[in-house]
Amino acid sequence: MNIDTLNSEFGIEGAARFSEDRGGLTLLSLRTGGATAEVYLYGAHVRSYQPVAGRPVLWMSRASRFVGPSCDASGDGSFGKPIRGGIPVCFPWFGVHPTDRNLPNHGFVRLKMWNVASVERTESGALTAKLSTASDSETLRLWPHEFEASLLLTLSNDLAVSLEIRNAGASPFTMTEALHAYFAVSDIRMVTLHGLDGAEYVDKLFESDRRLRQRGAVRFTAETDRPYLDMPDACTIEDAGWGRTIRIEKSGSRSTVVWNPWIAKARRMEDFGDDEWTGMLCVETANALTDAVSLDPGAAHTMGMKVGVDHDG
Ligand code: TA6
Numbered sequence: 391m392n393i394d395t396l397n398s399e400f401g402i403e404g405a406a407r408f409s410e411d412r413g414g415l416t417l418l419s420l421r422t423g424g425a426t427a428e429v430y431l432y433g434a435h436v437r438s439y440q441p442v443a444g445r446p447v448l449w450m451s452r453a454s455r456f457v458g459p460s461c462d463a464s465g466d467g468s469f470g471k472p473i474r475g476g477i478p479v480c481f482p483w484f485g486v487h488p489t490d491r492n493l494p495n496h497g498f499v500r501l502k503m504w505n506v507a508s509v510e511r512t513e514s515g516a517l518t519a520k521l522s523t524a525s526d527s528e529t530l531r532l533w534p535h536e537f538e539a540s541l542l543l544t545l546s547n548d549l550a551v552s553l554e555i556r557n558a559g560a561s562p563f564t565m566t567e568a569l570h571a572y573f574a575v576s577d578i579r580m581v582t583l584h585g586l587d588g589a590e591y592v593d594k595l596f597e598s599d600r601r602l603r604q605r606g607a608v609r610f611t612a613e614t615d616r617p618y619l620d621m622p623d624a625c626t627i628e629d630a631g632w633g634r635t636i637r638i639e640k641s642g643s644r645s646t647v648v649w650n651p652w653i654a655k656a657r658r659m660e661d662f663g664d665d666e667w668t669g670m671l672c673v674e675t676a677n678a679l680t681d682a683v684s685l686d687p688g689a690a691h692t693m694g695m696k697v698g699v700d701h702d703g
Contacts, residue, residue: 391506400509405517411437413456418509420517424547432458432470433500434521434541436477439549441699447549447636449574449670450475453663459503468528469494469501474661475670479541479553480568482533484647484678493532496570499523499539507540516546524558535563552641552694557685564684568647568676569695571638576631577668578650583608585625586646591618592679610671613652617678621646625673633702638673642693644681647674 391399393416396408404421411417416431428437439447454474472478472495480496487493494501507520522540530536536559544550551569575581586608590601594615604618607628622644627636640646649672651659656667675695677683683691 396506400506402509402511402517405511406509406519411456413458415456415458418506418519420519420543420545422515422517422545422547425545425549427543427545427549429519429521429543430473431504431506431521433473433502434479434504434523435473435500436543436549436551437473438476439545439697441547444634444699444701445632446574447697447699448476449572451662451666453661453666455661459501468526469498472496472500472661474659475572477551477572478568478570479539480566480570480674480676481539481553481555482535482537482563482565482567484566484568484645484676496568498529498532502529504539504541512544514546516544518545519543535559535561537563548696548698550694550696552692554690554692555683555685556690557687560687562684562686564682566676566678566682567693568645568674568678569693570647570672570674570676571695571697573627573636573671573673575627575629575669575671578610578671579668580629580631581610581671582628582630583610583625583648583671583673584628585623586618586621586648589618589621589646591616608648610650613655614648614650616648617676618646618648619679619681620644627671627673635700635702637696637698637700638675639696640675640694642691643675643677643695645674645676645678647676647678648672649674 427439451474455471457471478500504521504523507522525536538556624639
């Protein structure tokens with residue numbers, strides 16, 4: 391659908407508008423009295439969330455690519471490139487594919503176009519936008535299961551994002567998934583992550599499945615890549631540098647993945663500025679590793695996150 395058709399069918403004057411953005415990607419911009427948010431139809435990728443009187447809550451690399459699916463006849467171009475920042479949607483697997491490392495990291499739905507199902511204003515003045523996608527010949531080549539996926543954004547002062555997956559096939563499947571949120575911070579070395587005390591985690595830097603246990607809050611002094619498992623609780627990012635706390639509540643999620651690449655890994659990523667590691671922290675609402683979710687035919691599962699900001703003092 392082109393921009394004019396999208397705006398005539400789904401636009402809301404002064405609140406919801408479609409435009410063409412970087413790389414020709416279609417962007418939906420939402421505005422309430424308290425906050426703004428933007429989401430690409432490509433990957434149903436939330437690009438930004440910002441309270442009106444505040445700093446950006448989500449981080450985006452200045453080196454990110456914005457390359458959607460090409461439209462070449464071969465059909466091989468039906469997947470684009472990952473966007474580095476915002477909230478990538480990871481499904482039907484989280485991380486490296488368990489048996490074929492040549493398959494896209496974090497699954498393929500962040501690399502394909504989604505459709506607009508609805509854009510509405512609620513009685514309370516919040517805005518909702520629902521995007522949808524489903525299995526097709528390309529996805530079935532990579533993962534032999536039929537599914538329907540929808541992403542629901544709800545913007546008030548806070549931003550809520552939920553991912554619903556439905557098994558549209560005739561056999562059960564097992565999935566892992568994440569809302570891989572990149573949060574903007576003043577300086578990762580001045581940040582404390584609360585809410586994971588006592589939780590078990592796997593330290594992915596050591597390529598082992600050994601479970602470790604978190605003692606107290608998480609502070610950052612080196613590359614950190616940790617799925618916390620069997621952990622359904624909320625987290626808060628305490629940012630002493632900016633005098634703010636980011637609240638991350640979740641539902642339908644038993645994993646919280648915490649990631650900062652630090653210096654060396656940031657340098658190795660071409661879509662990540664060498665000096666940008668200080669300004670971001672991933673706290674991902676997920677179902678990863680042993681928290682995988684199995685769905686019978688016709689069954690559905692919803693995983694959600696809700697983000698808000700409180701200012702100190
Ligand atoms: O969630 C952490 C992680 O799995 C890291 O290992 C790192 O690979 C990150 O995701 C980013 O993955 P991407 O495929 O987007 O570069």
